[in-house]
Amino acid sequence: MIDLYRSQRAMRNMRRAALQRGVIAILDIGTSKIACLILRFDGPAELADDGVGPMAGQSTFRVIGAATTRSRGVRFGEIAVMAETERAVRTAVQAAQKMANVRVDHVIACFAGAEPRSYGLAGEIELEDGVVTEQDVARALAACDMPDLGQGREVLHAHPVNFALDHRTGLGDPRGQIGNRLATDMHLLSVDGAVVQNILHCIQRCDLELAGLASSAYVAGMGSLVEDEQELGAACIDMGGGSTGLSIFIKKHMIYSDAVRMGGDHVTSDISKGLMVPMAVAERIKTKHGGVHATGMDDREMIEVGGDSGDWEKDRRQISRTELIGIMRPRVEEILEEVRDRLEAAGFDHLPSQQVVLTGGASQIPGLDGLASRILGQRVRLGRPLRVQGLPQAATGPAFSAAVGLSLFAAHPQDEWWDFEIPTERHPARSLKRVVRWFKDNW
Amino acid sequence: MQPMSAPRRHAPTAALRRDPAPTKWAYRMQRLWLTPLFRFGFRFGLPVVLLAGTVALVLVDEGRRAAITATVDDLRTQFQNRPEFMVNLVSVEGASPELADAVRARLNLTLPLSSFDIDLVAAQARIQELDAVERADLMVRAGGILEVQVTERVPAVLWRTEFTVEMLDATGHRVASLAARGDRPDLPLIAGEGADAATPEALALISAAEPILPRLRGLVRVGERRWDLVLDRDQRILLPADRPVQALERLIALDQAQDLLGRDVLTVDLRISHRPVLRMAANALNQRRAAQGLLTSGSEL
CATH class of the missing domain: 3.10.20.310 (membrane protein fhac)
Structure with missing residues (x-):
């Protein structure tokens, strides 16, 4: 536990150093694309002409470089072939550096896979002298009983979500308040340690230093949920290429996150198998003609499938759009149903607001919102990332909500467990304080 | 109609084709090139060092240095002598x-x-x-x-020193020497040590002495401090050190009113402004005594 604490703190310090230097890179390692944004931090900007002021802190930085490249060697949001992924990361970083004309050394990365698992923890302590101090908060966090994460799993996020002080719950910052008993609720997200190690190694091999690591579902929620949705409760469903992440937010904290290991690539592969075409052709057909809701018009819209076989009959095949929808729709439904099961398991039904926001590259299928509202409930909308200064037009689509959310995360990270002080009991260097306390307690 | 030739097929290696990516070294070189210090060093430092090194290598040989100097000198002389x-x-x-x-x-x-x-x-x-x-x-x-x-320089006065006569301009700067005063009878004469330094004052006095100019012989600087006006018949007018022109004008007014200088007066001492003093010649003194009824026979004065 202490090891994790140190490594996370080291990353946090590196992030602070990067902010001091003013330039940091954002790396979204996805299954279908790798996006790299380069941010420059130069203080808050003045109000723009259209009257849009700082909303979520996105005015403190500016995107000066952006590049994306086709991902290779990544499956289900996890690195499968190290060398290929390294080449893809190098391509993206180099192009972004070229656009920004600066060299970046620090990178904050997010990834979708690694089987995230959410845990809700609770901790409770008796206060010593009636007033909550920073030490007391740290002790309360340390008092949370650690669940058994399983073999080789590591903690990625640990957010203190709520503090309660003598039956007064819902406190954001209990410091300085008076009470007897401090309780805390913490949300902990664990991931597969080997995947994290792979990403660390891959980024090191690109001569970069990792200044932060985040779950893709979490940052996609930060990037695409608007403020009231984050406050009142909403689920963000980030439909990526290889995996679909979902995160539930309430009171501006993530309280649950999970991932379904299915995404847009599976739809493509279904088309590829169903029509007997290569993946590239299937991807083109999907993006150009895809849909999930067939109408009578679609029976008449014929799509050239094409082929390279040399056989005239095979190369001149045509299918109707209805057939294509018939291939795509079951898979999309399967993904959404899986998501619904996960949301139900997380108790999303009991939240005051049932807002669902679909984002990610695969959410661009026409008619997806209609299908999703039949499966996930009525309040479904398609989310796009927040407006960020300097972001190129090409990178404002829903496929970039994780990258934009990661930028916001870099600018304004939420307090995590390791941002608080180490409690005195665990700190070997503070034994003198313990001696003093022992004397206080006994005399 | 169906063409006889089969459609062109892609090379079977297409599946093996990898996406373009920078090599590790290209990536590193680009990052190095984006480093500001390295960039500055490469753009300015390196050329400066190379240039300085080349110049130093060329100039380290004595003979080459001399040859370069000679060539440059030669070219320069040729150009200048056009x-x-x-x-x-x-x-x-x-x-x-x-x-x-x-x-x-x-x-x-x-x-x-x-x-x-x-x-x-x-x-x-x-x-x-x-x-x-x-x-x-x-x-x-x-x-x-x-x-x-x-x-x-236009000579304005003559300055007689112990051995020579010098011409001075209006500021008192020497113009040339004269063999004799008679060479330039049109210029007034001044004498005495330090007279040249006070030439402007002397010229002012001379212009003030316009009415008695025919009788003026010259000006004598006394003690580098004040002027004596010397008239013919060895008459002297002793002027004060400060405001001599006004004193002279008063005297001229007195002269025009009472013909003071026409009388047998040796000196007129104006050095104390409120008490001018006259010194009369011996004959005049005796006549005055006789007129007063004083016995003057046998007396020198």
Whole structure:
């Protein structure tokens, strides 16, 4: 536990150093694309002409470089072939550096896979002298009983979500308040340690230093949920290429996150198998003609499938759009149903607001919102990332909500467990304080 | 109709084709190139070092250094000695013929000479060292002419010293010597040690002494402090050190009213302004005593 604490703190310090230097890179390692944004931090900007002021802190930085490249060697949001992924990361970083004309050394990365698992923890302590101090908060966090994460799993996020002080719950910052008993609720997200190690190694091999690591579902929620949705409760469903992440937010904290290991690539592969075409052709057909809701018009819209076989009959095949929808729709439904099961398991039904926001590259299928509202409930909308200064037009689509959310995360990270002080009991260097306390307690 | 040739098929290696990506070294070089310090060093530091190194290597040999110096000197001399830059003639304007000769002698140029070799400022200083020259303007004109525009000093007074007679201009600067005072009878005469330094005052006195000018013999500086006005018949007017012109004007007014200077007076002492003192000649004194009825026979005074 202490090891994790140190490594996370080291990353946090590196992030602070990067902010001091003013330039940091954002790396979204996805299954279908790798996006790299380069941010420059130069203080808050003045109000723009259209009257849009700082909303979520996105005015403190500016995107000066952006590049994306086709991902290779990544499956289900996890690195499968190290060398290929390294080449893809190098391509993206180099192009972004070229656009920004600066060299970046620090990178904050997010990834979708690694089987995230959410845990809700609770901790409770008796206060010593009636007033909550920073030490007391740290002790309360340390008092949370650690669940058994399983073999080789590591903690990625640990957010203190709520503090309660003598039956007064819902406190954001209990410091300085008076009470007897401090309780805390913490949300902990664990991931597969080997995947994290792979990403660390891959980024090191690109001569970069990792200044932060985040779950893709979490940052996609930060990037695409608007403020009231984050406050009142909403689920963000980030439909990526290889995996679909979902995160539930309430009171501006993530309280649950999970991932379904299915995404847009599976739809493509279904088309590829169903029509007997290569993946590239299937991807083109999907993006150009895809849909999930067939109408009578679609029976008449014929799509050239094409082929390279040399056989005239095979190369001149045509299918109707209805057939294509018939291939795509079951898979999309399967993904959404899986998501619904996960949301139900997380108790999303009991939240005051049932807002669902679909984002990610695969959410661009026409008619997806209609299908999703039949499966996930009525309040479904398609989310796009927040407006960020300097972001190129090409990178404002829903496929970039994780990258934009990661930028916001870099600018304004939420307090995590390791941002608080180490409690005195665990700190070997503070034994003198313990001696003093022992004397206080006994005399 | 179906074409007979089969459609062109893609190479079977298409599946093996990898996406383009920078090599590790290209990536590293780009990052290195984006490092500001390295960039500066490569763009400025390296060329400077290379250039300095080359120059140092070339110049380290004594013979090569000498050869370079000789070549440069040779080129320079060739350029400077082009006929366009040669000065063949010195024309002195605004000076009397004697002074023009003196100026030419002072210039001391062996013509023809390149205009690059003439130090005009030094030449001007040399010419202005001549007492008779108030100001000299030197200019190299087209056609190889060095024009010297001389403003001569105009003599205003003569200053008689123990051995010589000097001509001074209005500021008291020496112009030239005279063999005899009679060479310039038109100029007034001053004498005495330090008289040249007070020449403007002397000129003011002389212009104030206009009514008695025919009788004026000259001015004598006494003790480098005040002036004596010397008239014919050895009459002297002793002027005060301060405001001598006013004292002189008062005396002239007195003279015009009472013909003071026409009488047998040796000196008029105006040094104390409120008490002018007269010194009379012996005869006049005796006459005055006789008129007063005093016995004067046998007395020298």
